[in-house]
Structure formats: structure tokens, C-alpha cells
Amino acid sequence: MLNQSSQWYKLQYPECFVNEEQRMLQKVFADFTDKEIMPVRAKIDDDVTHEKIITPILKKLQVDLGCQKSMIPEEYGGTGERSTVVGAALRQEQIGRGDYGISMHSACTDWGWQPAFTAYIGPFSRRAKAWAKAVLDEFAPKFTGKELAVACMNFSEVESAVDIENTLNEGRTIGVRAKLEGNEWVINGTKFWASNSGIADLNCVVCNMDPRLGIDGFALIYVPEPWPGVSHGKFEVKCGMQADRNTSTYFDNVRVPKEWGLQGPEAWAIFQEILAAPMAMNSGHATGILQGAFDVLLDYTGKRVVGGKPINQHLSSAVILGEMASVITVARAAFLELAYQFDHREIYGPWDSVSMAAKGHAVHVFITRKASELILRGMELMGSFGYVRENNYEKYYRDSAEAKIVLGGVQYGLFTVCRQFYDLDYSSFGPGKLKKPA
Numbered sequence: 257m258l259n260q261s262s263q264w265y266k267l268q269y270p271e272c273f274v275n276e277e278q279r280m281l282q283k284v285f286a287d288f289t290d291k292e293i294m295p296v297r298a299k300i301d302d303d304v305t306h307e308k309i310i311t312p313i314l315k316k317l318q319v320d321l322g323c324q325k326s327m328i329p330e331e332y333g334g335t336g337e338r339s340t341v342v343g344a345a346l347r348q349e350q351i352g353r354g355d356y357g358i359s360m361h362s363a364c365t366d367w368g369w370q371p372a373f374t375a376y377i378g379p380f381s382r383r384a385k386a387w388a389k390a391v392l393d394e395f396a397p398k399f400t401g402k403e404l405a406v407a408c409m410n411f412s413e414v415e416s417a418v419d420i421e422n423t424l425n426e427g428r429t430i431g432v433r434a435k436l437e438g439n440e441w442v443i444n445g446t447k448f449w450a451s452n453s454g455i456a457d458l459n460c461v462v463c464n465m466d467p468r469l470g471i472d473g474f475a476l477i478y479v480p481e482p483w484p485g486v487s488h489g490k491f492e493v494k495c496g497m498q499a500d501r502n503t504s505t506y507f508d509n510v511r512v513p514k515e516w517g518l519q520g521p522e523a524w525a526i527f528q529e530i531l532a533a534p535m536a537m538n539s540g541h542a543t544g545i546l547q548g549a550f551d552v553l554l555d556y557t558g559k560r561v562v563g564g565k566p567i568n569q570h571l572s573s574a575v576i577l578g579e580m581a582s583v584i585t586v587a588r589a590a591f592l593e594l595a596y597q598f599d600h601r602e603i604y605g606p607w608d609s610v611s612m613a614a615k616g617h618a619v620h621v622f623i624t625r626k627a628s629e630l631i632l633r634g635m636e637l638m639g640s641f642g643y644v645r646e647n648n649y650e651k652y653y654r655d656s657a658e659a660k661i662v663l664g665g666v667q668y669g670l671f672t673v674c675r676q677f678y679d680l681d682y683s684s685f686g687p688g689k690l691k692k693p694a
């Protein structure tokens with residue numbers, strides 16, 4: 257239970273970052289996690305069809321609590337959540353404390369909508385606003401209704417997803433092609449990995465019209481499902497987080513109206529924001545995963561007696577518990593500060609700047625690496641019991657491994673951190689690397 261009146265809480269979530277309204281929303285997600293996810297968390301990854309446990313939880317979270325309409329503006333019946341502190345960081349920390357797959361599913365419906373939402377609320381041209389309006393007019397009603405609706409931000413491909421996320425490549429490695437024929441986009445190619453792929457009602461598909469054009473040929477196109485020409489492969493069986501679906505998406509002469517796509521530098525600028533925004537969110541996820549593991553460990557090591565006293569009374573164990581608690585404190589301070597800075601770009605600058613990208617990745621790399629390292633170390637304290645499903649610890653170990661892979665992964669993140677200080681070349685093109693499309 258998150259006790260918001262304790263001194264511990266006030267120190268962990270200081271008022272300078274989390275206001276009264278945000279605290280109320282945080283409590284809603286904390287209570288939801290304790291009631292709906294915690295009692296079944298060890299069984300979630302074994303719900304292969306999603307019917308028994310996962311979909312019922314997602315319905316409560318996405319429909320009943322309204323998360324699936326966070327990125328729908330209020331004029332369209334959504335909640336139009338603009339706060340990174342609450343919408344991304346606090347919500348994802350609390351749900352991630354229960355199950356990373358559930359929180360990833362929820363976050364990625366937001367992510368799929370974020371390009372249109374960004375164009376709708378941001379300082380973009382009439383053309384970009386018209387695109388957002390066309391997409392919202394057509395698809396918002398499904399997401400504000402009473403049935404579960406799912407969105408997907410679909411950009412990764414089999415041939416190196418990081419190369420697509422790598423801004424230095426300016427979209428030149430994107431293999432999915434879009435061309436305009438009259439009043440329609442025609443899309444061909446294959447995507448891989450995206451969260452919610454295969455179950456999404458709406459995809460934001462990252463395309464390039466001509467790789468030689470780089471940013472000028474870059475396009476974001478919304479494609480609903482089911483839709484002629486769109487199909488999928490098998491769902492990947494992952495190390496953990498089975499509540500998040502990942503598969504291939506095949507586009508075979510897929511035709512959608514011209515109004516559902518935006519191409520050129522503005523689309524690229526929106527994509528850069530879309531890649532920056534989840535830094536606070538996934539840092540919140542990883543902090544929640546570490547907190548969830550820590551809570552299990554604290555409880556277990558206080559009860560289990562070895563060497564004549566509870567495990568947590570052995571100093572060697574206290575050092576591990578203390579280190580976990582220290583990293584949780586620093587991680588929380590860092591992701592809250594980052595989310596706050598995202599929410600105040602009038603002071604801290606644009607999300608797609610070199611410095612902001614570096615700050616986001618620095619926080620993300622630190623938290624995601626430390627979380628998985630420490631959870632594995634903590635398993636030493638639980639002995640064999642830590643390795644067994646029903647004791648709730650091993651799931652955090654499996655979940656944490658993934659947190660440092662997404663969003664370009666920690667290595668790409670570190671290149672981005674270096675780039676604020678010197679001209680590090682990590683583009684895919686140049687001598688000894690790929691030949692630039694000409």
C-alpha cells in the first residue's frame with residue numbers, strides 16, 4: 257500500500273515534482289496494482305491466450321480507468337493527458353511494480369496515439385493539424401468507447417531496429433515503403449517487434465517514401481486493423497512480459513486515404529519527440545520493477561531464518577538490500593526530475609534537442625541497467641525460492657532484462673549521451689559501413 261502521508265513518501269515524491277492532483281492519480285494506479293495485479297502477478301506470463309487473466313485486467317485498466325483515452329484530446333471525449341509526470345512516469349512506475357507487460361501494453365496504446373496528439377496540441381503547421389484531425393475524427397470514437405481498444409507505434413524492423421531509432425540515420429534505413437497514388441498511400445514492407453502488434457486496432461506506421469531523401473521522404477501513416485493487405489506472424493514467446501504482444505506486421509499493397517499520413521520534416525520532428533518521451537516512462541517502469549522485487553525480498557528475508565537468524569539480519573544481506581533501496585531512491589529522483597523537465601519545455605528546451613536526448617538516455621541507461629543487475633544479485637538472498645514462479649521474485653528478474661533493450665537499448669543510449677560532448681560517429685553510413693542510398 258502506498259502510504260502518501262508517510263515521511264518516506266514525502267521524501268521520495270517531493271512536492272516540487274508531484275502536485276496534489278498528480279498524487280491522487282498516482283494513488284488510483286497504486287491501488288489498482290495492489291488489488292488487480294499483485295494477487296495474480298506470478299500467473300500472468302502463463303496466460304498464453306490472454307483470456308483468463310491478462311485481457312480482464314487490461315479491460316479494467318484501459319476501459320474502466322480510462323487509460324486507453326489518455327492521448328485523445330478532451331474535445332474528442334478523451335482525457336488529453338499532457339503531464340509526463342503522471343501520464344508516463346508515476347502511472348508506469350506503479351503498474352510496472354505489478355507487471356511490466358501490462359504496463360507496456362497500456363503505455364504503447366498511448367504511444368501509438370502520441371504522434372497525432374502531438375500534432376494536435378503542438379506548434380505545428382495547418383497540414384500537420386489537418387492530419388491529426390483526420391485521424392482523431394476517424395479513430396478516436398473507438399478508443400473512447402466501452403470496449404478494449406489497442407494502438408501500436410510500429411517502427412522497428414528485422415534489419416536493426418536501433419538503426420531506425422538512430423537519429424543520425426535520418427530514416428534512411430527504414431525498409432517499409434510508402435508512395436502516394438492519387439488520394440491514397442500505398443504501403444509495402446515488414447515491421448517487427450512493436451508492442452501491441454497483432455492485436456492493435458490502430459497502427460502508426462513509420463515509413464520512408466525514398467531512402468535517398470532521408471527526412472524529406474519520412475512518413476508517419478495511420479493504418480487501422482483489420483485492413484486489406486495487413487497480416488501478422490506468430491506472437492513471440494519472450495523471456496517475460498507476455499502481457500505485451502510482439503509480432504511481425506506485413507504490409508502488402510496496403511491502401512489508406514492520403515489524409516491519414518504526414519510526410520517530411522514535420523513528421524520527422526514528431527517522430528523525434530515520440531522517441532524522447534518514453535525515456536521517463538520506461539525509467540518509471542524499471543524503477544517500479546525494482547521496487548516490486550525489493551518488496552518481495554524485504555518480506556522474504558525478514559521471515560526466513562538461516563545461520564540462526566533472519567536473512568536480513570546478516571550484514572552481507574543488508575548490504576544488498578541497502579543498495580537496492582539506494583538505487584530506488586536515486587532512480588525515482590532522476591525519473592521524476594526528467595519527467596518534470598519534459599513537462600516544462602519552456603524552461604528546459606525541446607524534447608528532440610541533443611541535450612534533452614542525452615539527459616533522457618542518461619537517466620534511462622542508469623536505471624534500466626541497475627535494476628536488472630540488482631534484481632539478479634537479490635536472487636542470491638532468496639536461494640532456490642527466488643527461482644520459483646509462485647514466490648513472485650523471478651518474474652521481476654525476467655521483466656528487468658527487457659527494460660534495457662527497448663528504445664535503442666543502453667548502448668545506443670550511451671552514444672547519445674556522449675554526443676552532447678563530442679562528435680561521436682555512430683551513424684550506419686560511411687567508410688566501412690553501409691553505403692548511403694544515392
Ligand SMILES: Cc1cc2nc3c(=O)[nH]c(=O)nc-3n(C[C@H](O)[C@H](O)[C@H](O)COP(=O)(O)OP(=O)(O)OC[C@H]3O[C@@H](n4cnc5c(N)ncnc54)[C@H](O)[C@@H]3O)c2cc1C
Binds near residue numbers: 413421658683
Ligand atoms: C518487448 C519489446 C517491446 C518493443 N516495443 C516496440 C514498439 O512498441 N515499437 C517498435 O517499433 N519497436 C519495439 N520494440 C523493438 C525495440 O525498440 C528494439 O528491439 C530495440 O531497439 C533493439 O533493436 P534490435 O533488437 O533490432 O537490435 P539491433 O538493431 O540489432 O541492435 C543490437 C545492438 O547493436 C548495438 N548497436 C546498435 N546500433 C549501433 C551502432 N550504431 N554502433 C554500434 N553498435 C550498435 C547495440 O548494442 C544494440 O543494442 C520492442 C522490443 C521488445 C523486445
